[in-house]
Amino acid sequence: MNFDIRRYVILSFIILVGFLYTFRLFYMQVIDDTWTLRAHEVAEKRVEITPPRGVVFDRNGMKIVSNRTYFNLMMVEDEIKHLDTAAFAKLIGWTVEDVRNRFKEIVKGEGTYYNKITKKRTSNYQKIRKYPFLKELTLEEISRIAPHLENFPGFQEKVTSMRNYPFKSGANIMGYLSEVNREEVEADRFYRPGDNIGRSGIEKFYETELRGRKGIKYIVTSALNNAIEPFADGKYDTTARQADPLKLGMDMIIQSYGEKLMQNKKGCIVAIEPSTGEILAMVSAPSYDPNLLVGKQNISKNYPKLALDKNMPLFPRPLQAEYPPGSIFKLVQSLIGMQEGVITENSGFPCDKSMVGCHNHPSARNVAEAVQYSCNPYYYAVVRRIIQQGKKKGIFADAEYGLNKWHRYMNSFGLGKTLDADVSGQRPGLIPDAKYYDKWYGHHQWAFSTIRSISIGQGEVKLTPLHMANIAAIIANKGWYYVPHFVKSIGRKGPLALYRTKKYTMVHSRHFAPVIEGMRRVVNENGGTARMARLEHIMICGKTGTVQNPHGEDHSVFIAFAPMYKPKIAIAVFVENAGFGGTWAAPIASLMIEKYLKRKISDKEKEKRILEAKLAYISNQGE
Amino acid sequence: MRKEESLVAHLDWPLFISFMVMLITGLATLYSVAYSELHPAIYDVSMMYGKQLIWVLVSLFLGLMVFLIDSDIYRRFAFPIYGFTLLLLIIVLFMPAVHGARAWIGIGTMGIQPAEFAKISTALLLAKYISGISVKQQSISSVMTASAILLVPMALILLQPDAGTFVVFTSFLFVMYREGLTFDPIILSFVNSIPGVRFKETWVGSHFIPILFVMIFISVITLLLNSVKLDFFFLPFTVSGSIGVIFTLLIFSVLSILFLQRFSAKRERSRGTVIIVLGFILTSGLSFVVDNGFNSLATHQKDRIELFLGLREDPNGKDYNRNRAMAAVGSGGLIGKGYMKASVSSVESNHVPESETDFIFCPFAEEWGFLGILFFFGVYLFMLIRIILIAERQRSIFNRVYAYCVGMILFYHFAINIGMNIGFAPVIGIPLPFFSYGGSSMMSFCMMMFILLKLDSQRKDVLR
Incomplete structure (x- = not known):
C-alpha cells in the first residue's frame, strides 16, 4: 500500500495552521484594537494632578476666595514594613487603637464590588494603592511629622490645596465644597474619589469654570504598580492648568x-x-x-452645628x-x-x-x-x-x-x-x-x-x-x-x-x-x-x-x-x-x-x- | 580530512541556516525581555540571558559531538537510550515538587527535565521499530507495539504531572499515520466480525488520526471563543465565537475550491469539491454542536471545562496569563513597539508572568508587530516544510520516521505555544522551541535538530 499521499495531509496541516494563525494575528494586531486598549489598561497608569481651584476677586480687585496649601499623609499598605504602631500613633498624636481603626476605616470606605468571575463580593481596596491616612494637615502639623516619616516606610506626604476666605463674608453666596460622591464620580469622568466639588452657591454654579484642567501623566507601570518610565516619553501628557479667576460684581x-x-x-x-x-x-x-x-x-x-442652629x-x-x-x-x-x-x-x-x-x-x-x-x-x-x-x-x-x-x-x-x-x-x-x-x-x-x-x-x-x-x-x-x-x-x-x-x-x-x-x-x-x-x-x-x-x-x-x-x-x-x-x-x-x-x-x-x-x-x- | 569535508558538504544548509536564525532570534528576544540596566552584558551569567547563552553554547558543543559520532549509534542504541530516559522519568517522580510538578532532576535552575529528552529517545525507538517491521505493517500487533512505545513515557509524564509534554507526545501519532500504522486494523477486526461484511480498509480508520485532530482543534477553538463576541471590520454587527469559526471555515473552503478549480486535474476536481463541501458541512456542524452543547451544560460542568481551558481566573488576578498575553500580542500592532520596548510583557513589568518561558512569543509579537510575525512564521514554516521534504528524501525508513518525529514535535510546540498566546489553545505549559528560557528544552531541541542534520548528511551512506 502506498502512503505517500499522506505526506500532503501532514503538509496541509502545517500550512493550514500557519495561515490560520497569520490571519488571527493580523486580526488581533492590526484590525481589532480591543487588545491594544487592554494593554493600555494593564500597563499604563494615569497620574492625575489636580490644579488649585480658580480664585475669585471682587469688583475692586480684592481676592475674596483663594486657596491655601494643606498636606495629606498618604499610605500604601504593601510598602508598610514592620510598622511600630505605638511609635507611629505617638507621632501623629493618636492612640494605638485609633491607628488600627483608621486602617479598617480606609478599607471599609472603599466599598466592595461584585466580581462576576469569582462570583464573590470583593473589596475595591488595593494594597498597592495610595490612600490618604490623614487629611488636611497644616504646614505646622506636617512639619512636625514629616522628618520622622523615613522610619515608617509606606507613609508619605502629599501637597493639596483647599479654599480660603480671607474676608469671612458671603458664606451663603459663595457656597462650599465637599468630596464628590459615588454618583458624581460615575456621572462625570473628571472626578476621582476624594476630589472636591462645589456643593452650593457660586462654587456649584461655576463648578466647571472653577475646577480648571487636570494634568495627566501617563506612566508605564509594572504589575506591582511601580512606575517604570514615562509613557512614550511624555508625548501624551498634559499639564495641569488652574482655572481663570472669576471677577465678581460684588463689592x-x-x-x-x-x-x-x-x-x-x-x-x-x-x-x-x-x-x-x-x-x-x-x-x-x-x-x-x-x-x-x-x-x-x-x-x-x-x-451639624450650623444645620441645627435655630437661626x-x-x-x-x-x-x-x-x-x-x-x-x-x-x-x-x-x-x-x-x-x-x-x-x-x-x-x-x-x-x-x-x-x-x-x-x-x-x-x-x-x-x-x-x-x-x-x-x-x-x-x-x-x-x-x-x-x-x-x-x-x-x-x-x-x-x-x-x-x-x-x-x-x-x-x-x-x-x-x-x-x-x-x-x-x-x-x-x-x-x-x-x-x-x-x-x-x-x-x-x-x-x-x-x-x-x-x-x-x-x-x-x-x-x-x-x-x-x-x-x-x-x-x-x-x-x-x-x-x-x-x-x-x-x-x-x-x-x-x-x-x-x-x-x-x-x-x-x-x-x-x-x-x-x-x-x-x-x-x-x-x-x-x-x-x-x-x-x-x-x-x-x-x-x-x-x-x-x-x-x-x-x-x-x-x-x-x-x-x-x-x-x-x-x-x-x-x-x-x-x-x-x-x-x-x-x-x-x-x-x-x-x-x-x-x-x-x-x-x-x-x-x-x-x-x-x-x-x-x-x-x-x-x- | 576526507571525513571533515563530507560533513560540511552534505549538510542541509537551508535547514541549518533557518535553525540558526531561530536560535539567534530567540536569544535576542530573551535578552530584550529580561534586560536589566544593571547587568547589560549578554554574557552576564547572573541574568537569564547569560545562562541561556551558556545553554546555547553547550547545545552547539553537543551538536558538534553529534556530528563527530557516526549516526549509526542512534539506531543501534535506540533501545538502551529509551530505557535510560524511562529510568530518569521514574527517578524524577521521587524528586521534590517544583510548582506542583515533579519534573526536575537536580536543584533549581541547574536541574534537567527528563521529559524533554524523552521526546528524542521515543522518536529514536519509534524510528527503529517502524524501520524494523518487514512487510505487513497494518497488523494489530504492530500498531499496539508502536502505541506502547509512546504510552509508557506518556504515562510517566502524566504522573509528574506535565500535561503539555503529554499532549506533545501525541504528535507521534501523525508519524505513525504517515507510516501507515493507523488504527484501521483494530476497527476492521470489529467491522469484519459482523457476518457478511468484508472490508479491506475503512476510510475513517485509515484517517482516524487527522480526523480526530481536526475535530479536537475545532472543538477547542469553539469552546475558547464561546463567550467572545467577534467584531469583523466589514460587518456592521458582532458575531458570536462559533459563528466566527464557521465563517472562517467557509472562507477556507471557498478558497480551497477555487484553488482546486485552478490547479488540479479535471478528474479530481469534482471529487475534491465534494470532499471539501462535505468537510465544511461536518466541521461547521461540529462547531455548532459543540457551541450549543456547551451552552446547554449545567453550570458546574461548564466550570470544569472552562477550568481545563484556563478560562476561569480573574482577568485582573496576577495569574491570568492568557488575557495579559493576548493584550501584549495585540498591542504590537502592524510594526510593533520596537526592540526592547515591550511595555506589557517585559520581565521587569511582569504583567505577563512566564513571559521568558512559555509566553516568550508575547514580547516578540509586541516588539516586532505583525511584520515581525510574518518573518517568524515564514522561517518557522520554512523549517517545518524543509524537515518534511528532508524526511521524504531519506532512503532509510529509520531516518524518515525520525525526521517526521522531529517535524511533528516542532509543529506541535509551534501550534500549541503560539495558540496559547493568541487564544487558540488552552494554557498548557510547553516551551517555544529555541526561544523559551530553559536549559533542558534548549538542549533537547538542538540535539534533535543536530541528530536530524547528521542523519540527513549521512543519508547516502545507507546504500554504501
Missing part, C-alpha cells in the same frame, strides 16, 4: 459692612447695580464664617426666603395701572377705610402721593380696576382675564419665577394666576373681592429679597433690567450671554416718573414713611413696607435706589420681625448706600443704633 466692602449691620438680626440685604445687573452685595443674616466649611474635618465638625445660618435667605412684599408691591401696582390705562398719574382716590385699613394721612390726589402715603384704599381701588376691567361678560370671567393679564405684567418684572442668577438654589416666589385660584376656590368661583389682599402685597403674593432688589433696579432703569448676577468676568471673557441681554418690562418708561417722584418723597419729604433713610448729599428714592406676619412681629422692608439721577445702586433690605419698615430697614439701606457711594458714614448715631440692635435673634447656648 466686598459693603458686603462685609452689610453683614456687620445685620448682626444679631434676621433678614437680608440685596444690592444691585441697576445699569449692569451686577449684584453688589447679598447679605443673609445670620451667616457664618465660610472657613468653617473648608475641608472634610471642618465640615464634619461644623456642619438657620445655612439658609440662603436672599435666594430662598419667600416673603410677602408688603407695601413695596404698590410701586409695581401703580405702574401696571398706568400702563393698562385704568388710572393716569393724576388719578386720585379717597382714603376710604371701609374696605381696608390705613393710617391717617390726607387722601392721595395722584400716583406720587399714593406712593408717598402708601395708601391702602388707593391701591385697593387701582388693582380692582386692573383685575375687573369689564372686558368679559360676568364678574368671574372678567376677574380671570384681568388676573392673568396682571400675572403677565408681574412676570415681566421677573416676579413669580426664578431670576436665573448665577447661583444655585433660587426660589421663584409666588405670583398667583387664575389657575392658582381655580384650584383654591373652583373655576369662576372667585373675583377681585376674594383676592383683594394681593393689591397691597399681602395674601398669596410672595417674593424673595432678590426679586425685591430687582424691582428697585427696574424702577431705577425706568423699565428694564439685566438678570441679576454675580460674575462680571471669567478670565478675559465677560459674563455669560444671559447676563448681557436687556430684559424689558411690559410697562413703558414714561410711566415711571410719577412713581419715582413718590419714592423721592417717601424719603425726602416730611410725611414720607422713610425719613430715617434721608441722606444729606445723596438723593435716595425708596419705599417702605411693613409685612403683616401672623406668626409674630411684622417684618420690616425697604427698597430704594440712589442717586435719583443716574442711579448707581438699587437695594432691598428685609429685616424679620422688626416692625415698621421705616424704622429698621430704611436706615440700614441708607447706611449701605452711603457706604457704597461715599465709603464713609456721616451719621454715626444712626450706625450705632443699627449695630446695637438685637431683633428676634435667638442666641445660642454657650456663645
